[in-house]
Amino acid sequence: MIDLSKPVQYIKGVGPQRAKQLERLGIYTVWDILYHFPRDYQDRSRILPAHAYGQGDLATVKGTVIASQETKPRRGLTITKLTLQEGAATFFAVWFNQPYIRKQYPPGKKLLLTGKMERNFGVPQIQVTDHELLEGDEGLHSGRIVPIYPLTENISQRFLRGLVKTTLEALGSQIREFLPDALLDRHGLPCLPEALQNIHFPADEKSYQRARKRFVLEELFLFQLGLNLQKQRFIRQPKLHRYEQQQLAEQLLQGLPFKLTGAQQRVWQEIKEDLLAPYPMNRLLQGDVGAGKTVVAALALAMAVGSGLQGALMAPTEILAEQHAASITALLEPLGIKVALLTGSNRRGRSSLLAKVASGEVQVVIGTHALIQEGVQFKNLALVVVDEQHRFGVRQRAALQDKGQRPDVLVMTATPIPRTLALTLYGDLDVSVIDELPPGRQTIKTHQLSLNQAGKAVGLIKQQVALGRQGYVVCPLVEESEKVDTQAAIDLYERLKVALPECSFGLLHGRLKPAEKEQVMQEFRQNKINVLVSTTVIEVGVDVPNATVMVVWDAQRFGLAQLHQLRGRVGRGSHQSYCILVGNPTTKEAKERLAAMCRTQDGFVLAEEDLKLRGPGEFFGTRQSGLPDFKIADLLRDSREIEKAKAEAERILQSDPELKNPENRYLFQQFAQRFPDFVKYSDVS
Numbered sequence: 001m002i003d004l005s006k007p008v009q010y011i012k013g014v015g016p017q018r019a020k021q022l023e024r025l026g027i028y029t030v031w032d033i034l035y036h037f038p039r040d041y042q043d044r045s046r047i048l049p050a051h052a053y054g055q056g057d058l059a060t061v062k063g064t065v066i067a068s069q070e071t072k073p074r075r076g077l078t079i080t081k082l083t084l085q086e087g088a089a090t091f092f093a094v095w096f097n098q099p100y101i102r103k104q105y106p107p108g109k110k111l112l113l114t115g116k117m118e119r120n121f122g123v124p125q126i127q128v129t130d131h132e133l134l135e136g137d138e139g140l141h142s143g144r145i146v147p148i149y150p151l152t153e154n155i156s157q158r159f160l161r162g163l164v165k166t167t168l169e170a171l172g173s174q175i176r177e178f179l180p181d182a183l184l185d186r187h188g189l190p191c192l193p194e195a196l197q198n199i200h201f202p203a204d205e206k207s208y209q210r211a212r213k214r215f216v217l218e219e220l221f222l223f224q225l226g227l228n229l230q231k232q233r234f235i236r237q238p239k240l241h242r243y244e245q246q247q248l249a250e251q252l253l254q255g256l257p258f259k260l261t262g263a264q265q266r267v268w269q270e271i272k273e274d275l276l277a278p279y280p281m282n283r284l285l286q287g288d289v290g291a292g293k294t295v296v297a298a299l300a301l302a303m304a305v306g307s308g309l310q311g312a313l314m315a316p317t318e319i320l321a322e323q324h325a326a327s328i329t330a331l332l333e334p335l336g337i338k339v340a341l342l343t344g345s346n347r348r349g350r351s352s353l354l355a356k357v358a359s360g361e362v363q364v365v366i367g368t369h370a371l372i373q374e375g376v377q378f379k380n381l382a383l384v385v386v387d388e389q390h391r392f393g394v395r396q397r398a399a400l401q402d403k404g405q406r407p408d409v410l411v412m413t414a415t416p417i418p419r420t421l422a423l424t425l426y427g428d429l430d431v432s433v434i435d436e437l438p439p440g441r442q443t444i445k446t447h448q449l450s451l452n453q454a455g456k457a458v459g460l461i462k463q464q465v466a467l468g469r470q471g472y473v474v475c476p477l478v479e480e481s482e483k484v485d486t487q488a489a490i491d492l493y494e495r496l497k498v499a500l501p502e503c504s505f506g507l508l509h510g511r512l513k514p515a516e517k518e519q520v521m522q523e524f525r526q527n528k529i530n531v532l533v534s535t536t537v538i539e540v541g542v543d544v545p546n547a548t549v550m551v552v553w554d555a556q557r558f559g560l561a562q563l564h565q566l567r568g569r570v571g572r573g574s575h576q577s578y579c580i581l582v583g584n585p586t587t588k589e590a591k592e593r594l595a596a597m598c599r600t601q602d603g604f605v606l607a608e609e610d611l612k613l614r615g616p617g618e619f620f621g622t623r624q625s626g627l628p629d630f631k632i633a634d635l636l637r638d639s640r641e642i643e644k645a646k647a648e649a650e651r652i653l654q655s656d657p658e659l660k661n662p663e664n665r666y667l668f669q670q671f672a673q674r675f676p677d678f679v680k681y682s683d684v685s
Contacts, residue, residue: 004029004030004031004034004175005029005030006030008027011033011163011167018155021152021154021155022152024153025150025151025152025155030167033163034164034167034171034175037199037632038148038199038200039149039150040147040148041145042145042146044060044130044142044145045060047060047062047112047143049087050063050089050091050117051091051124054117055117055118058114058117059113059117060114060142060143061112061126062086063084063085063086063091063110063113064084064109064110064111065084065105065106065111066107067082067083068080068101068107069081076097077096078097079095080094080095080099081094082101082105091123091125091126093111093113093115093125093131094125105133110133112131112132112133112134112142113126113128113142114128114131114141114146115127115129115130116129130157130158140161140165145201145202147200168196168200173193175193175196177193178192178666179218179667180663188210189210189217190211192214195214196211212632213641215633216633219630219633219674220630220638220642221645221649222675223630224648224649225659226671228428228646228653229653229659230428231427231428231429232653237406239278239406241309241382241405242307243275248303248305248306248337249272249299249300249302256295260292260295261438261439263291263433264291264292264295264434266432268299270283270430271300271410272300274408275300275304275383275408280407280408281408281409281410282408282409282428283409283410284411284412284431284432285411285412285413285434287414288416288435288568290438290571292434295331297313297328297387298332300385301328301364301385302331302337304382304408305337310363310365310378310379311365311381311383311384311385312383312384312385313365314372315368316368318345318368318514318517319517321368322341322343322521323543324366324387338361338362338363339362339365339366340364340366342366342367342371343367343370344369345513354375357376357379359379384407384410386409387413411426414568415561415607418611421635435604440574442577443571443601444550444570444578445576445578446581446597447579448555448583448594448597449580449582450582450583451582451584454582457580457582458496461531462500465500465502469547469575470524470527470530470531470544470547471530471531471547471548471550471551471570472531472547472550472551472566472570473492473496473532473533473551474534474535474550474552475489475533475534475553476535476553476557489509489533490507490509492533492553493505493507496531496533504528504529504530504531505533506529506531506532507520508521524544544569546575547570547577548573548575548577548578549570550566550567550570551580551582552566555583556585556587556590557583559610560593560596560597560606560609560613561606563581563593563594567579579597581594581597581598592609592613593610611636612636
């Protein structure tokens, strides 16, 4: 019996050198060969006479070699031409720079050929892309539905097809099923050996679709198992701390100058119940821009401090960390709570601050990834709030949780997440949604202008500044070089200063030092700067209620989520606000993005639209989001399968919570092999 974990180099025809090349495709073992799925298929099953194909058609033909010739029209180019007979008709087959073909296929050999059909003085001539010797009835590279695999240098389609076929034939019935029979029966799915045969070498469209459906559900099911195992392990470990006092949180609630919305009250109740529960909270808080998530987080932090515990809030950027520090300090310090900011750039007084955090004198720490660095020790960290979750990887979240002993975790995101992605990315979290904006918020009037109409946007800025308001002008990060982007922002800044001499301008871009950025932001908050020209560094977290105009330059270069976040920087006060999208979109997708922005301000509607336009991988940027790198499942195309996979995972874990029963041991092995991070970070949500 072949060991499926056997290194690929020991398979006949591979060897050490080929094994190194296959590693670039993620193929290390026999199992990896079987799960290296085709990226596409070509239907070469229709074999027609050569004369039946038109100019430029993809053709599959067969014939017997009757003659051959070789020409070298120029240095470095060898043309090999075979003449083949098919019945009474003849045709030509051409190869470039493959002189061995003449010797390999002398007259009398029967060939099956695939390639592009042409005419040579009226005679059919095929430019060959795939060929094979016809010795039996069935071809591997032609005369069937042929798999097209992802490749790497020095690995050809012919080699991979042959490798997969010989591996499948060698294994035969030794391939062991690991999904429960009941699951396969419920969904009408083929067993693993049959599915592998039909995903690689389908007999027809129907058998391919059945095989694909099996592997999609398998992949999503294993992933949902991981999410649910994490959730269960997290739940089974009791807290080492208790929230015994709610007085400070109640004081904060009573002292707010506004009433919480119904949605905020509902979400606060859910969080409060989690904090009072015996097991750690593991909750995702979703809310559109301006929905009031920070106040809810502040209530939770106040409840922690009131019980003699510490809280931490981690944000992805220094500007957002500073913004949180300002707003949370304003809410908590009147209650006598000591709040401190810890970022990579605040070096002065750092050792003193770290000592106060370690002693518990500082009760709430707000910061960037600096919070997870060595040397940052807490006395009794009980509550971890992570803002803008998808910018952090699982390792960073793990590191912050390690600073406390089984702390409660609240993940906040202002990027609305469509349900299908929320189930995949955050299936191990309980979800709360603030789906109601505070009363009095006015609709932000959103308009699209061409670059030729940009003068109207400049006029609107002038009008709003005359009324005592402020505005933003944002230009995109479009170049590989930050230097070039900075220059684009500087050029726009200089042009606007000439166009609006009565306005005071500030400039914010990525090449400024943190202290310089903070200086500019401080002056903007104080209205010493009327108009802030910026690259997208203000996308998240800037809160200046007096700002009423957001002009986005070259708006077609931004994603929908970015545009929605930028629009959320205005409309934060009681004055009518405007978002002007300036640009000349040329692609259908860009036009649809800008039209969607003008059509709605609902972040969840826009998120669904964005997902449709860009697909899941680009929606978040797979690498930074923790979005799994699925081999075959497509979160948009297969959204219905996600619900099924979740239900199946929950069903099996109800009867076997740790997959330790004998019948599930092989299933657990496959899960651990496919998603090792779940095992490694099993206590991290």
